[in-house]
Amino acid sequence: MTDTPNSDDVSRRTYLKLAGGAGTATFLAGCTGGGGESTTESTESSGDSESTEETSGDDSDSSTEYNALEVQHWWTGGDGGAAVQALFEGFEEQHPDIELTENPVAGGAGQNLRAVIKKRILNNDPPSSWQAWPGANLQPFTDADKLEDIEESVWDHNDMKNTYLDGPQEAAQPAGNYVSVPLNIHRLNNLFYNVEVVEDAGVDPASIDSPSALVDAMATVDEAGYVGMAQQTNSAWSTGQLWAQVLLGEYGADVYADVTAGNVEANADAVRDSLDIVKQYSEYYPNDAGSISWQDANSKIIEGDAAFFHQGDWAAGMYRGQDGFEYESNWDHVPFPGTEGLYSLNMDSFPMPTNNPSPEATKAFLRYVGSVDAQERFNPKKGSIPPRTDVPQDAFGPFLQNQMDDFSNSEAQPLSIQHGLAVAPDALTAFEDAMASFISNYDVEAAYSAVQSAFQ
Amino acid sequence: MSTHILKRLLDRLRDGGSPVRTDGGTAAAGSETAGGDSDLGSALSSLRESDAVRSAPFWLPPFLLMGFFVYGAISWNIVISLTDFGGLTLPTYDPSTFDLEMYRRAFSDGQFWIATRNTFVLLISFTGLSLAGGLGLAILVDRGIRFENWFRTVYLLPFSLSFVVTAVFWRWMYNFDSGLINAFLRGIGLDFVASKWLTGSIDTGALGAIPLVPDTFYFKLFAVIFALLWQFSGYAMVVYLAGLRAIPNDQYEAARVDGASILRMYRRVILPQLRASTVSAAVVLMVFALKAFDFLYVLFGSNPGPTADILSTMMYRQAFSANEWAYGSAIAVVLFVVALTVVAPYLYGEYRRGEL
């Protein structure tokens, strides 16, 4: 319903936890000081943006004395809530000497948290760290010099540089140096399908080798009386995700990277053609696509009304929560046609702000986030995979194990456009405008020029 | 002294009915008639002087609070729109760097013009349709029906709901497969009218040749307007009903004696007397039209697409998603100007009629 993809929390069983969690969380300690400190520095002039050095009073003898750590995130319920609690428990076991305050801000797939963080950063009153989609999302922060280089203090530890693949490492360096630590990965180039439906229609998903071939498969499904693709067009983000995968599948990772880097004109045919393929897909959307959410759309897969579903792999969380709807026998997954060997990334990460209220404790926390222990605790609960490739697979279910294998063997890990990993917030907003008009008129030429001006 | 006042008051109440209904002269009229004699005039002017002072404790505190938040904030917003405030660096409020760059950018932004057009369409059609709907309801309810209070409350009920709530209802009302709108249309045999109300469009055909009429007519904005009409026509009804009741019975009587048909009676006799009600309802309806952001935001997120994008959603998106604060401010200033173009004629009209 809100305009951002929700990579979160989809198990029905854990729904009630959300209800409990939001109301009962109380934070007596820890944050009361924060407000007071901020006023002295928050003038409306930009003169204070230079204060990149740690502020006064912080412990120089970092070995024992830590300032209280304040971590903000939007995992308040469901899978995400359980996962982040497991993460914090693990951290507290390793660092009983650090007082950790979480300060969750739920809602809108992080939209609300991002607003809070922006406000605090503008006031030079950042939390110690927060949940952030990395990559170009962090560009406004690096442009304003609000993030600290953590290569030495974090990335040189725990063998991180060798165990993170290139894609995640690139996303951690929006301005060329390491400022953030990815914790988990959601894959975007998925095609989910209802096994019975495709069998009934006589389509073999594994044999669909390109996004354009998927059109034919959907036509076949359609003739058999099912919805081809359970897509929502109530808001534009799902279409933004879908177009990115079509571009990737039809034209490969290099063209994709070139387009997101701003060279749309050089790849005009690829962009136009991929938009046209999405337009062809739209013939096979459900009739009520315009008034449903992605969860409603996914229900059409569960109920056996639709054959294919494109979404990030958080969609599998809904299947997991559905009794009697099992992996491989009822639903299954192939990489989005044409993207075999690629692992399209959306990630959550934790950055290190300048003017940090607790620099040493934050570094300790970020080192922990980059460790095997943290990622092994967090990801199975979240339904995501770890960015480290050396995390043991035992704790993960069969679907995630397969995803982990795909990830380890992937030749490239393109960054998500729709989640702002590949393009900065202003470009993303313009891109969403383009997609919002595209889904209202499917005018390929207009969408092309809108995308072109968004990315330039 | 108080007994004296109360006695007068009671007299007043006794012979005038409710004091509210008395159309005794306004304060202004009263003093003008008194201002004939010059001695009395100077005395009155000193009284006026003291009136300004005596009334200040009442209006000044609210004025300061309101002024700070309304006009102070708008001025600040205008200043921001002249800076290049963007990203995560606070602006330098240095007048030498102020320019109109953000406005230039807006005027060359196609999206901006679409949003401006939609804003006007929403403002005008929503207000007009709600007034018409409200008047129709009021006339029906005024026909001496039983259970009048009950009907009135039902029609007014949606007015009490939040946009967040009504958006949830209507997103679902408009569902192509299971929504009530299409269920109803199919139920009465109008299957071919059932449409994808939030994404669909219709070709205007030959009408498209007329200036200002688009070739393709998208339902989305009108789906929004229809939902808002549902929500607010009840309010217009209440206001009109009050207006109808204020019209003396003998005018109905006279029209009836003249043998005027009901329709004619309403058109010739009644409608012209509802001007004040229309203005009063329109004011409130426009306030709600300007707040339609909430409805769109809940229904579609911050980007409803070009067929329903309005300046408020565009402003929110630019400022709070894209971090283009200054650009968002400039769009907001334009929205403010749009609101002014609506309010200025209203204020002037009221002033001319001496009703300000």
Add this chain to the structure above:
Amino acid sequence: MSVRDDLAERVGVDLEAVDPLRVALYATLVGLVAFYLSPLESGLMTALKTEAEFATSPPFVPPTVEGFTLEPFGVAIDTLSSAILNSIMLAVPATVLSALFGSFAAYGLTNFEWRGQLGVVALFIAGIFIPYQAVLIPLSRLWAIVDTQSLLAPVLDITVFSAQVPVLGTVELATHPHYASIINLIITHTAYGIPITTLLFRGYYKKLSTEMLEAARLDGAGAFTVYRRIVLPLSMPMFAVTLIYQFTQVWNDLLFALIIIPSGSGPAAVATIALNELTGGIIQTFNTQMAGAFVAALPTLLVYVLFGDKFAKGVAGGT
């Protein structure tokens, strides 16, 4: 003479006669009732259905016995109860304050006469039409800079507050620094409510008898005495209108809450925000959404069902 007879005479219709026009009138009225209530009715029916039931039956049909459940309401109340309390703590003071300020201002601007008055009135009235977007960025900056919590610390510790509430049980409130933002919201809503309340009261006060107030004044009654003894008691119908109107506005506001409460959905969230998250967030189950919509709308619905009459009458007095 009863109201009905009065009306009958006025519109020239004999109420007792059964004529086709009359039947058509009632049919139209009832049809309109269906139109105005159907979204609410469908919502309520869905809120009472299990997932299996609402997926398979038309929305407006009541649940079957086995498809009936109150669980969605349980979930909705659990999720929204603290937000609803927050909304009450926000809406009640903000409503009362802006109604009072509006009454003061209208009195000061109507029942006195001085040069420049109309200019001030125009500024008040123009304030009604301010699109909130035009003040959004300044507001978000303002409340980011002003630290209400610290400012209030000497007089009021707003970090701890708990309340025993019937039905909901003990509710811990305000154990969060962001709670100060409720106070920020109260101030903001009060300020932006003043123009419309002033207009409403002013329309009413203009019709108060000038002579009466003048007489009181000549009797030596001060401006405050006149207000307290005459204007205020006579304002009650208008207070009913403004209180109902403002309460609805504040309760239903989403935009200011989105901008001013820094934690968005944290413990300081108000009902609209919490509902938006319930519906837009994690799990989309229509029955829970609808139950949530009803729970969040209950206070304003109640206000209208109980006082809708007063509101209608008051609006009548104001125009």
